[in-house]
Amino acid sequence: MELTKLIARRAVQLIIVLLFVSFFTFLLVRLLPGDPTDVIIPFGTAAKKAELRSDLGLGKPFFEQYADYLNNVLHGNLGKQYSSGRPVSDLVTQSFPVSIQLMIYAQFLALLFAIPLGIYSAYRAGSRADTTINTTGFALLAIPNFVVALFLSYFVGAQLKWLPTGGYAPGWLDPLFDGTRGADIGEHFNYMLLPAITLALGQIAIYMRLLRSDMIATLQENFISMARSKGISNRRILWRHALRPSSLTLLTVVGLNVGALIGGAVVVEVIFGIPGMGLKITQAIFSREYIELQGYVLVIAVLFVLINFTVDFLYTILDPRIRRGRSAT
Amino acid sequence: MEDLRPDAVPGGSGSAMEEIVGESINRGLLGAPAEISIAAIETGGEGESSRHKLSLGAKFAIGWMVFVILFAIFAKLGIITWGDPNESFTRCARRGPFSEEGSVSGFLAGCDSNGRNMMARLALGAWSSLYVAIGAIILGFTIGGTLGVIAGYFGGKVDTFLTGLFNIFLSIPGVVLALALVAFLQGSAEQAQDAFLSPELILIIAIGVVSIPLVGRIARASALSWTQREFVLAARSQGAKHRRVIIKEVLPNVLPAIFSISLLGIAIAIVVEGTLAILGVGIKPPTPSWGNIIATDRGNLFTSPHIVFEASMMIFFTVLSLNMLGDVIRSRFDVREGVL
Numbered sequence: 100m101e102l103t104k105l106i107a108r109r110a111v112q113l114i115i116v117l118l119f120v121s122f123f124t125f126l127l128v129r130l131l132p133g134d135p136t137d138v139i140i141p142f143g144t145a146a147k148k149a150e151l152r153s154d155l156g157l158g159k160p161f162f163e164q165y166a167d168y169l170n171n172v173l174h175g176n177l178g179k180q181y182s183s184g185r186p187v188s189d190l191v192t193q194s195f196p197v198s199i200q201l202m203i204y205a206q207f208l209a210l211l212f213a214i215p216l217g218i219y220s221a222y223r224a225g226s227r228a229d230t231t232i233n234t235t236g237f238a239l240l241a242i243p244n245f246v247v248a249l250f251l252s253y254f255v256g257a258q259l260k261w262l263p264t265g266g267y268a269p270g271w272l273d274p275l276f277d278g279t280r281g282a283d284i285g286e287h288f289n290y291m292l293l294p295a296i297t298l299a300l301g302q303i304a305i306y307m308r309l310l311r312s313d314m315i316a317t318l319q320e321n322f323i324s325m326a327r328s329k330g331i332s333n334r335r336i337l338w339r340h341a342l343r344p345s346s347l348t349l350l351t352v353v354g355l356n357v358g359a360l361i362g363g364a365v366v367v368e369v370i371f372g373i374p375g376m377g378l379k380i381t382q383a384i385f386s387r388e389y390i391e392l393q394g395y396v397l398v399i400a401v402l403f404v405l406i407n408f409t410v411d412f413l414y415t416i417l418d419p420r421i422r423r424g425r426s427a428t
Numbered sequence: 429m430e431d432l433r434p435d436a437v438p439g440g441s442g443s444a445m446e447e448i449v450g451e452s453i454n455r456g457l458l459g460a461p462a463e464i465s466i467a468a469i470e471t472g473g474e475g476e477s478s479r480h481k482l483s484l485g486a487k488f489a490i491g492w493m494v495f496v497i498l499f500a501i502f503a504k505l506g507i508i509t510w511g512d513p514n515e516s517f518t519r520c521a522r523r524g525p526f527s528e529e530g531s532v533s534g535f536l537a538g539c540d541s542n543g544r545n546m547m548a549r550l551a552l553g554a555w556s557s558l559y560v561a562i563g564a565i566i567l568g569f570t571i572g573g574t575l576g577v578i579a580g581y582f583g584g585k586v587d588t589f590l591t592g593l594f595n596i597f598l599s600i601p602g603v604v605l606a607l608a609l610v611a612f613l614q615g616s617a618e619q620a621q622d623a624f625l626s627p628e629l630i631l632i633i634a635i636g637v638v639s640i641p642l643v644g645r646i647a648r649a650s651a652l653s654w655t656q657r658e659f660v661l662a663a664r665s666q667g668a669k670h671r672r673v674i675i676k677e678v679l680p681n682v683l684p685a686i687f688s689i690s691l692l693g694i695a696i697a698i699v700v701e702g703t704l705a706i707l708g709v710g711i712k713p714p715t716p717s718w719g720n721i722i723a724t725d726r727g728n729l730f731t732s733p734h735i736v737f738e739a740s741m742m743i744f745f746t747v748l749s750l751n752m753l754g755d756v757i758r759s760r761f762d763v764r765e766g767v768l
Contacts (some may be wrong), residue, residue, distance in 0.1 A: 115592070116459070116592075116595065116596060116599060119592075119596045120599055120600070121601070122595060125595065127608055127612055130612070130616075131612065131616060131619065136615075137619060138615045138618070138619050165574065189675075228697055237748075237751065237752075238748060240751060241695070241744055241747040241748035241751055242702070242744055242747075243699040243702055243740075243743055243747070244699075244703070244746075245703055245706045245722070246722070246736075246740040246743065246744070249722070249726055249729055249736055249740075250729075250740075252729075253729045253730065253733065257729075257730050285447065321744060358598075358599075358600075358601040358602075359601065359602070360602075361601045362601035362602050362603030362604055363602050363603070365604065365607070365703070365707065366603070366703045366706050366707060369706065370706070370726075381707045381708070382606060384607060384610075384611040384707075387615070389611070389615070392611060393610060393713050395604075395607050396600065396605075397603060399600065399601060399604055400599050400600045402597045403599050403600070403601065407599070407672060411433065
């Protein structure tokens with residue numbers, strides 16, 4: 100009963116946020132000063148400009164324009180790229196999976212390193228190893244993504260020639276992927292490994308510090324003393340008893356960090372030449388494809404809002420302490 | 429303590445920051461003993477006196493920031509110069525401390541691919557990078573801080589509205605939002621032939637807008653918790669006006685929190701400027717910034733790595749120092765909000 104009420108309230112809030120986000124992307128094009136068509140296609144013919152004007156619905160009342168835009172978006176029509184005439188939705192379906200795969204690999208790598216390091220530094224809190232891990236993490240946080248990307252492509256890519264310095268091969272999520280050839284997926288990972296490491300590096304430090312502080316708190320709890328007094332091994336206590344209650348914040352932040360990752364992915368995709376949304380956004384800005392840009396920003400924002408919504412919701416459901424805490428207030 | 433993860437947040441969207449704010453406060457609510465024991469572990473049980481001594485790292489951070497700021501100001505004002513940052517010396521081109529021939533004497537940091545003195549470029553680059561970053565954060569600090577304190581102090585509908593607004597802006601990743609804003613403002617400036625919207629100002633506005641909700645949330649959370657204290661109630665019950673209570677009672681307590689997040693914000697802004705430069709929309713060459721030094725010569729990383737390396741190191745040490753100082757302020761004023 101209470102849960103359905105919570106879901107309903109959250110859903111209403113979600114719709115309001117999505118409306119505002121779409122309004123913002125709508126403004127991005129409509130608020131261009133003067134005639135937006137002069138900004139988007141400055142050298143276009145009169146006929147082209149007239150076409151764009153009618154596409155945008157310029158001349159209609161402001162809110163009718165927004166209603167039209169919203170209606171189009173809901174029908175999957177994000178406008179088109181004016182240089183080629185291709186629908187923006189097509190471009191999104193091509194570049195979106197690329198970015199998503201990169202994000203999944205980056206998160207996976209980050210957690211792969213952050214969880215053991217976090218557990219260990221919490222277990223040995225205050226020791227020299229803990230200090231070293233923490234200091235390294237702190238330093239990692241200060242290295243910008245683009246610096247890591249450049250140096251990795253330089254040392255690992257160009258000097259050692261272990262991995263390609265840039266380029267892309269389709270992977271399992273891409274529409275172009277042909278699953279029958281095993282060699283392809285290997286190539287895909289070859290291209291994705293350096294970008295994924297670049298993105299993961301900053302996240303490792305964040306996740307590790309979070310897990311460490313939650314873990315330290317958990318290790319003070321009575322049930323840990325109980326487990327210890329039963330003679331359960333430290334390893335088992337850490338991984339089986341302490342990790343799960345300590346990982347809720349971590350998982351939430353992993354979800355919320357998707358936004359930061361999308362931002363970081365923009366520059367990483369540009370440096371490594373990976374045709375994801377980030378690269379496309381940059382290209383759209385340079386070729387003044389404001390409609391295309393609008394499409395990407397909208398898709399990213401909606402994705403981010405939906406992920407946050409899901410994570411926030413899961414958090415409430417998974418952690419009974421929060422649910423009770425909320426209903427009590 | 430009140431649960432600060434507001435139910436009224438539309439869509440529950442937010443940032444990592446919100447989560448951490450929520451997390452630390454939830455823990456305060458549910459596990460007070462745990463909180464105390466963490467504090468004991470983190471201070472290493474050394475007690476109060478050690479908290480007021482600066483660590484080695486913090487001393488380094490202050491030293492570095494003083495150096496960078498003087499480096500930038502002196503170069504800008506021409507007190508100590510390394511020559512014209514745009515003058516080309518052919519004999520020095522691409523040579524630097526790491527190249528096989530070594531640096532040309534008189535060019536301590538070597539030269540970039542056009543033979544321009546790296547020392548002069550790094551110094552003036554420091555000026556542009558810091559100028560944009562600090563400008564952006566002053567914008568974020570003022571607007572975000574004001575809105576956040578208002579939201580936290582008045583609560584209710586004002587709070588719901590402003591938090592909602594912050595969340596909408598937070599729902600677009602920072603770099604993407606900054607990129608979109610730069611594209612929009614550049615388009616507008618060209619169209620309107622607006623000389624006032626200089627490229628630097630466009631960057632300041634774009635990065636500043638991105639930082640508004642970040643500062644705003646922290647200010648709100650902090651103002652909210654201070655507003656519930658007895659001395660605020662006392663001031664109100666003596667008949668003090670809201671304005672006075674906010675300025676005299678709440679603001680002084682909220683400032684350390686906003687200030688520490690602003691230092692981190694400057695660090696983030698420096699990185700964002702660099703990112704935008706790599707993407708080709710940062711400060712326009714030939715004016716150097718750390719970001720566009722890297723952007724211009726990233727293709728020459730293989731032949732003359734010193735160019736990218738030096739600019740990267742400037743960014744790295746500056747960001748590291750700012751992060752560290754942010755941490756110091758936070759632990760000194762016992763600001764709990766925000767780990768990032």
